[in-house]
Amino acid sequence: MNKRTFLKACSAVLTSRVLSPLLTWSSKDKLTNWAGNIEYGTEKLYSAKSVKDVQDFVRNRNKLKVLGTHHCFNTIADSNSEFLSLKPMDQVVNLDANAKTVTIESGLSYGQLCPHLDREGWALHNLASLPHISVAGACSTATHGSGEKNGNLATAVSALEMVNANGDLVKLTRSQDGEAFRAAVVGLGAMGVITKLTLDIQPRFMMKQYVYQDLPMNELKENFDAIESAAYSVSLFTDWREKRINEVWLKIRMPEQPVFDAPAEFFGAKRATRNLHPIIELSAENCTEQMGVPGPWYDRLPHFRMGFMPSAGKELQTEYFVPRHNAIDAILAIARLHNQTSPHLLITEIRTIAADDLWMSPCYKQSSVTIHFTWKPDWPAVRRLLPVIEKELSPFHGRPHWAKLFTISPADIHSRYERLPEFIEACKKYDPHGKFRNEFLNRNIFS
Numbered sequence: 001m002n003k004r005t006f007l008k009a010c011s012a013v014l015t016s017r018v019l020s021p022l023l024t025w026s027s028k029d030k031l032t033n034w035a036g037n038i039e040y041g042t043e044k045l046y047s048a049k050s051v052k053d054v055q056d057f058v059r060n061r062n063k064l065k066v067l068g069t070h071h072c073f074n075t076i077a078d079s080n081s082e083f084l085s086l087k088p089m090d091q092v093v094n095l096d097a098n099a100k101t102v103t104i105e106s107g108l109s110y111g112q113l114c115p116h117l118d119r120e121g122w123a124l125h126n127l128a129s130l131p132h133i134s135v136a137g138a139c140s141t142a143t144h145g146s147g148e149k150n151g152n153l154a155t156a157v158s159a160l161e162m163v164n165a166n167g168d169l170v171k172l173t174r175s176q177d178g179e180a181f182r183a184a185v186v187g188l189g190a191m192g193v194i195t196k197l198t199l200d201i202q203p204r205f206m207m208k209q210y211v212y213q214d215l216p217m218n219e220l221k222e223n224f225d226a227i228e229s230a231a232y233s234v235s236l237f238t239d240w241r242e243k244r245i246n247e248v249w250l251k252i253r254m255p256e257q258p259v260f261d262a263p264a265e266f267f268g269a270k271r272a273t274r275n276l277h278p279i280i281e282l283s284a285e286n287c288t289e290q291m292g293v294p295g296p297w298y299d300r301l302p303h304f305r306m307g308f309m310p311s312a313g314k315e316l317q318t319e320y321f322v323p324r325h326n327a328i329d330a331i332l333a334i335a336r337l338h339n340q341t342s343p344h345l346l347i348t349e350i351r352t353i354a355a356d357d358l359w360m361s362p363c364y365k366q367s368s369v370t371i372h373f374t375w376k377p378d379w380p381a382v383r384r385l386l387p388v389i390e391k392e393l394s395p396f397h398g399r400p401h402w403a404k405l406f407t408i409s410p411a412d413i414h415s416r417y418e419r420l421p422e423f424i425e426a427c428k429k430y431d432p433h434g435k436f437r438n439e440f441l442n443r444n445i446f447s
């Protein structure tokens with residue numbers, strides 16, 4: 001199934017009878033993830049309109065997976081049995097100005113939530129590169145944006161409600177359920193069906209975005225800390241050719257302190273004279289406004305605009321988290337591979353993320369730098385390259401993004417997540433017989 005067909009199918013969920021099969025796909029029109037590189041193991045996709053629908057569905061199944069907005073590049077969301085979509089459950093349940101929280105149903109995407117929050121005078125602390133993804137799917141996989149002081153998106157979760165494998169409702173809060181809560185927030189879809197999430201909010205703010213071109217790699221090496229702390233959120237894009245960062249995206253929170261007066265030159269890079277796409281050949285129409293034009297937080301933190309194709313479309317993605325203090329060594333190690341990577345690469349993005357305390361977050365107790373690869377859609381070539389990259393990053397114990405492609409062994413994953421044994425125990429408490437597990441989880445987590 002291509003992207004257009006899937007979007008049509010998703011809107012059909014809204015009108016389909018509750019818990020009836022959404023659509024039956026013909027064998028030529030398979031259900032796939034967003035990128036189209038994964039053909040899911042079943043075409044049985046059901047929709048729920050209420051918590052009771054979710055409970056009934058879960059009680060009557062031995063196996064199922066929840067499908068969010070299907071943006072993962074690997075098989076973490078895949079199922080050989082049945083999918084449940086909560087897309088019709090897309091309401092904002094409560095905005096509590098005193099507690100500074102918003103409670104939402106878990107079918108909601110950031111693209112739906114953020115304009116609503118902004119209209120009410122509120123904001124989230126950070127966003128990913130695109131607003132198209134579901135909040136529950138993003139938090140379940142530790143999706144992140146950038147910013148030295150910004151935790152990943154799941155760090156905004158202060159409470160969650162989920163349906164466990166028995167069909168019972170479980171509520172966990174940050175303030176009262178410590179360990180169980182920290183296990184469940186980045187739950188990898190393994191603990192239960194999340195039906196509601198409560199997120200921390202803060203007063204709405206404005207931002208402006210500047211892009212600089214051609215920052216010499218040597219300048220990055222000498223001034224990494226200054227560059228990364230120059231704005232609320234910083235993204236570095238490189239194709240690893242010509243020893244440079246092609247584009248530096250500075251997302252500045254207003255009112256800025258100290259004032260960023262957008263000099264013509266930034267560590268040897270030149271201020272762009274027009275809006276740019278991270279892949280410079282592509283149209284910047286898909287991208288959020290740059291050139292220092294002020295705009296609301298939700299229209300500057302993502303790189304890509306709602307309603308437009310994010311990124312390149314035909315692509316694969318990989319990303320690794322390394323400790324912040326290894327940033328330069330890790331970046332230079334990957335730079336040395338440029339002859340091998342560049343022919344298959346569309347673009348690399350480098351970002352920073354603050355440490356957190358969520359057990360399965362790649363930033364657990366570790367301020368991190370991420371090195372991301374948007375690849376041309378040639379899986380055999382990428383499949384050959386990933387072990388080479390992973391070997392280079394192994395001295396830094398690189399942790400792979402849960403939603404992207406990797407070949408790191410389950411043993412290495414286990415050695416890089418100190419709370420993984422307790423995470424498995426927590427999963428068994430809520431799902432003793434592995435109702436929510438699939439081949440990805442069995443291999444990487446439960447093996």
Ligand SMILES: Cc1cc2nc3c(=O)[nH]c(=O)nc-3n(C[C@H](O)[C@H](O)[C@H](O)COP(=O)(O)OP(=O)(O)OC[C@H]3O[C@@H](n4cnc5c(N)ncnc54)[C@H](O)[C@@H]3O)c2cc1C
Pocket residue numbers: 034035065066067068069070071072073076077086106128129130133134135136137138140141142143144145188189190192193194195310311401403
């Ligand atoms: C173009 C593009 C750009 C991206 N940019 C970024 C980025 O900037 N930063 C970043 O970190 N990642 C990025 N990603 C990755 C993306 O954030 C993750 O794939 C994220 O998981 C997408 O959410 P989803 O709802 O589409 O997930 P899905 O693929 O639908 O599901 C992901 C997992 O969450 C589980 N899940 C979903 N909903 C629920 C629920 N209600 N209850 C329990 N489990 C649930 C699923 O079972 C599955 O295990 C990008 C992906 C794409 C395609």
